[in-house]
Amino acid sequence: MDSIMHILDLIGTAVFSITGALVAGRKRMDTFGVVILGCVTAVGGGTLRDVVLGRNPVFWVSSPHYLTIAALAAIGTFVVAHRWRLPEMAIAYADAVGLAVFTVIGFQTSFQTTGSFGISIIMGMTTGVVGGIIRDVLAGEIPLIFHKEIYASASLAGAALLALSTRLQWPASLAILLSILTSLGIRLAALHWNLTLPVFPPKNQRP
Amino acid sequence: MDSIMHILDLIGTAVFSITGALVAGRKRMDTFGVVILGCVTAVGGGTLRDVVLGRNPVFWVSSPHYLTIAALAAIGTFVVAHRWRLPEMAIAYADAVGLAVFTVIGFQTSFQTTGSFGISIIMGMTTGVVGGIIRDVLAGEIPLIFHKEIYASASLAGAALLALSTRLQWPASLAILLSILTSLGIRLAALHWNLTLPVFPPKNQRP
Amino acid sequence: MDSIMHILDLIGTAVFSITGALVAGRKRMDTFGVVILGCVTAVGGGTLRDVVLGRNPVFWVSSPHYLTIAALAAIGTFVVAHRWRLPEMAIAYADAVGLAVFTVIGFQTSFQTTGSFGISIIMGMTTGVVGGIIRDVLAGEIPLIFHKEIYASASLAGAALLALSTRLQWPASLAILLSILTSLGIRLAALHWNLTLPVFPPKNQRP
Numbered sequence: 001m002d003s004i005m006h007i008l009d010l011i012g013t014a015v016f017s018i019t020g021a022l023v024a025g026r027k028r029m030d031t032f033g034v035v036i037l038g039c040v041t042a043v044g045g046g047t048l049r050d051v052v053l054g055r056n057p058v059f060w061v062s063s064p065h066y067l068t069i070a071a072l073a074a075i076g077t078f079v080v081a082h083r084w085r086l087p088e089m090a091i092a093y094a095d096a097v098g099l100a101v102f103t104v105i106g107f108q109t110s111f112q113t114t115g116s117f118g119i120s121i122i123m124g125m126t127t128g129v130v131g132g133i134i135r136d137v138l139a140g141e142i143p144l145i146f147h148k149e150i151y152a153s154a155s156l157a158g159a160a161l162l163a164l165s166t167r168l169q170w171p172a173s174l175a176i177l178l179s180i181l182t183s184l185g186i187r188l189a190a191l192h193w194n195l196t197l198p199v200f201p202p203k204n205q206r207p
Numbered sequence: 208m209d210s211i212m213h214i215l216d217l218i219g220t221a222v223f224s225i226t227g228a229l230v231a232g233r234k235r236m237d238t239f240g241v242v243i244l245g246c247v248t249a250v251g252g253g254t255l256r257d258v259v260l261g262r263n264p265v266f267w268v269s270s271p272h273y274l275t276i277a278a279l280a281a282i283g284t285f286v287v288a289h290r291w292r293l294p295e296m297a298i299a300y301a302d303a304v305g306l307a308v309f310t311v312i313g314f315q316t317s318f319q320t321t322g323s324f325g326i327s328i329i330m331g332m333t334t335g336v337v338g339g340i341i342r343d344v345l346a347g348e349i350p351l352i353f354h355k356e357i358y359a360s361a362s363l364a365g366a367a368l369l370a371l372s373t374r375l376q377w378p379a380s381l382a383i384l385l386s387i388l389t390s391l392g393i394r395l396a397a398l399h400w401n402l403t404l405p406v407f408p409p410k411n412q413r414p
Numbered sequence: 415m416d417s418i419m420h421i422l423d424l425i426g427t428a429v430f431s432i433t434g435a436l437v438a439g440r441k442r443m444d445t446f447g448v449v450i451l452g453c454v455t456a457v458g459g460g461t462l463r464d465v466v467l468g469r470n471p472v473f474w475v476s477s478p479h480y481l482t483i484a485a486l487a488a489i490g491t492f493v494v495a496h497r498w499r500l501p502e503m504a505i506a507y508a509d510a511v512g513l514a515v516f517t518v519i520g521f522q523t524s525f526q527t528t529g530s531f532g533i534s535i536i537m538g539m540t541t542g543v544v545g546g547i548i549r550d551v552l553a554g555e556i557p558l559i560f561h562k563e564i565y566a567s568a569s570l571a572g573a574a575l576l577a578l579s580t581r582l583q584w585p586a587s588l589a590i591l592l593s594i595l596t597s598l599g600i601r602l603a604a605l606h607w608n609l610t611l612p613v614f615p616p617k618n619q620r621p
Contacts, residue, residue, distance in 0.1 A: 024560065030611035032567055033560030047466065052254065054263020056468020057528070064532050114264070118271050133345070138547070140556040142347040146231065146240030153239055197237035259461065261470020321471070325478050340552070349554040353438065353447030360446055404444035 038074025158183030245281025452488025
């Protein structure tokens with residue numbers, strides 16, 4: 001299970017970097033901007049998690065291969081996008097895998113450090129969504145997750161289920177699998193049917 | 208005094224979260240965006256303070272009730288704003304209380320850790336104003352405190368007075384009370400008379 | 415060499431603060447916004463470096479004179495800009511010195527802590543460019559370094575050369591000098607000839 005999680009983690013890192021590179025491309029950034037935005041998207045969530053929990057140094061300082069993978073994925077995106085159109089739906093699906101896996105890793109990392117279910121649910125979400133928030137802020141946009149189809153709530157559901165199954169002492173591999181399937185299922189359903197949460201305040205009350 | 212400060216701290220947390228939720232509402236964010244922006248506004252300043260001072264983990268990891276209160280305040284704002292118009296001036300007054308209290312708590316937390324008056328004045332201001340800065344950046348706006356009526360300077364004045372009275376070894380409760388009244392007085396006066404600081408560079412020198 | 419580096423470091427701090435104050439001025443911020451943006455630009459890169467590496471507390475808490483210099487430089491800019499037009503090219507040249515020096519200091523600080531060449535190159539760049547990124551985000555703009563003439567790459571080149579010469583055990587003062595001349599040379603050349611990196615994706619492929 002551990003090695004499968006590690007592979008999924010690296011895939012999530014690469015995919016998040018690709019989304020960062022694509023946003024950089026849409027904003028017509030240069031080569032360096034593309035690589036930086038890719039890396040920041042890929043490691044931003046885990047970095048904030050480690051800083052808040054006081055895990056020193058942050059994970060990519062002790063395991064620099066995360067940055068290497070993120071940089072390569074961003075450069076690859078840059079090269080490929082000069083020739084072919086990237087399949088947007090494929091990237092959205094892969095991004096959903098990244099979100100689900102990062103949520104599990106964030107929860108577990110935090111639970112080992114704090115032993116708190118509540119904090120670990122929040123750290124699961126933080127690890128999953130903060131990279132994308134920083135990406136959008138650096139690109140000069142209001143973060144997507146604040147007003148687009150269900151995203152952070154998919155992460156929250158997966159983290160909450162993982163907390164529950166950890167408390168019930170289910171086998172770790174089953175707990176992880178269910179959590180990933182939950183986040184992934186909700187996120188893919190949201191993408192497919194374009195589901196959204198209620199907006200504040202509702203349109204019909206605005207003049 | 209300690210328990211009064213703790214109650215004021217919780218009130219400040221709730222009020223800052225409400226201001227975050229209201230900005231999220233103005234930007235038509237969804238339920239989740241409202242809760243996240245509320246929480247970030249409420250704990251952002253104290254988080255940066257703890258990270259910069261190396262206090263690990265940050266305060267809301269060891270005391271999660273801050274996050275609970277912030278989340279409930281944001282959800283409450285969401286629910287209430289669907290039915291009634293929120294009284295803007297009442298919120299601005301409560302926000303001024305939060306600013307004054309957070310300044311004191313930031314100064315004291317930092318002074319216990321560093322023993323430095325200068326750093327603690329800056330940490331008082333950081334605790335008071337950084338949540339609002341993050342709120343505005345995430346909402347895609349230039350932070351209010353950079354160009355609107357006196358805000359950070361009210362916090363600075365309160366923190367500086369607290370440093371002075373700490374150095375003069377005045378009784379803690381008197382020092383705290385004077386600091387809060389100073390920040391609060393300046394901020395309310397600024398709100399009431401719409402006071403501003405000089406702008407850079409003055410208009411009449413622009414073509 | 416150490417005392418020359420320290421003087422250059424303080425000059426870099428002052429110059430970075432001036433660029434922050436000038437951006438604040440362009441956005442018509444008030445006195446306080448000018449000082450805060452100046453200080454954040456000056457110490458932002460080193461702060462993120464220290465936080466990521468787990469160096470607690472961050473450098474300006476133990477050496478507050480960095481903040482004093484940054485604040486004085488910002489206030490000075492405010493005062494001077496009310497009377498005279500600031501020489502833009504002189505500031506761009508001084509900023510290039512700051513970039514080159516901060517890169518060296520960031521690399522060395524990180525190398526002492528981690529012993530990793532790769533991480534220290536990244537930390538050199540981080541120290542050099544992150545202050546400007548935060549400045550631009552707070553001013554509501556997409557960071558300059560993502561789409562303007564070569565900037566982060568000048569820092570990268572200087573840091574990489576410093577890593578190489580450290581590995582080859584060249585004398586420290588020679589290594590530092592070469593690194594600074596490299597960053598500075600690339601940056602000044604970019605300013606002079608308006609050099610840019612390729613943009614993603616190229617214009618001629620856009621409809």
